[in-house]
Amino acid sequence: MIIIMLGAPGAGKGTIGKRLAVQLGITHLSSGDVFRALTKDNTKLGEEIKECINGGKLIPDKLAMQIFEDKIVKYNLEKGIILDGYPRTLMQAKHLDKLFKNMELKVDIAMNIDVEDQLIIDRIVNRRICSNSRCGEIYNLKYGKIPKVDGICDKCGENLIQRADDNEITVRDRLKIYDENTRPLLKYYNKRGVLWNVHSAEDTSIDDIVHQTMIHIEDMD
Ligand code: AMP
Numbered sequence: 001m002i003i004i005m006l007g008a009p010g011a012g013k014g015t016i017g018k019r020l021a022v023q024l025g026i027t028h029l030s031s032g033d034v035f036r037a038l039t040k041d042n043t044k045l046g047e048e049i050k051e052c053i054n055g056g057k058l059i060p061d062k063l064a065m066q067i068f069e070d071k072i073v074k075y076n077l078e079k080g081i082i083l084d085g086y087p088r089t090l091m092q093a094k095h096l097d098k099l100f101k102n103m104e105l106k107v108d109i110a111m112n113i114d115v116e117d118q119l120i121i122d123r124i125v126n127r128r129i130c131s132n133s134r135c136g137e138i139y140n141l142k143y144g145k146i147p148k149v150d151g152i153c154d155k156c157g158e159n160l161i162q163r164a165d166d167n168e169i170t171v172r173d174r175l176k177i178y179d180e181n182t183r184p185l186l187k188y189y190n191k192r193g194v195l196w197n198v199h200s201a202e203d204t205s206i207d208d209i210v211h212q213t214m215i216h217i218e219d220m221d
Contacts, residue, residue, distance in 0.1 A: 001109070002083070002100070002105060003080075004087070004189070005083065005084040005085065006110055006111065007111075007114065007115065008175055009124065010121075010123045011113040011200065012206065014138055015145075015206055016113060016206060017082045026079060027079075027080075028082045029071070031083070054165055054170075055173075056165050056170035088182045089182065090188060109216075109220075110185070110189035112197045112198070113200050113209070114197060114199045115199075120171070122142065126141040127162070128140070128161065131161045135153060137154070144206060
């Protein structure tokens with residue numbers, strides 16, 4: 001089962017994608033995590049990527065495709081994978097389709113989490129992430145998963161941090177970039193008959209979304 005997570009930044013792709021991966025027993029791979037890991041290297045490439053991420057801009061297609069696709073082929077894709085945040089442009093989607101076709105695989109579900117912009121902004125500025133990259137648990141100070149002890153990860157006890165790009169100005173830019181570059185993918189995957197759309201409002205529970213999606217997957221078999 002190959003699942004692609006679509007949706008604006010802050011829509012819940014990471015949280016929902018991780019939950020689905022556990023239920024399905026497959027890998028969850030976040031492109032943002034892959035690119036953020038590279039910014040820790042003291043290299044020209046790392047600096048270039050850091051500038052894009054912190055400025056809320058997409059990493060240029062050629063570079064993003066090369067890095068992320070080199071990474072995904074290292075996994076056992078036949079077992080299945082959840083790609084969270086990749087593809088994010090039509091060029092990436094077409095390139096990925098070609099890669100999968102050569103491996104006799106295909107995207108089974110393109111899951112779109114649809115959330116209103118104002119709710120996204122509110123969620124993102126309140127998002128906190130575990131600083132331990134091996135944990136990476138995601139919290140929110142206002143919605144859903146609130147940490148039991150302020151600033152500390154419930155799971156591993158490390159400090160929680162706010163991502164440099166999780167501020168209102170950058171979020172507005174990221175939403176604009178999403179509309180221009182990523183929203184067209186909904187039509188692209190809808191035409192292929194694999195789009196699975198869920199709406200997430202302020203009172204929608206993550207459990208419900210995960211549950212509905214698992215039923216959808218069972219119905220596909
Ligand atoms: P995310 O953690 O998914 O919000 O991604 C954080 C940042 O990583 C984005 O704002 C982009 O700068 C970069 N990024 C992640 N995925 C992609 C992608 N598929 N193409 C280009 N840039 C990406």
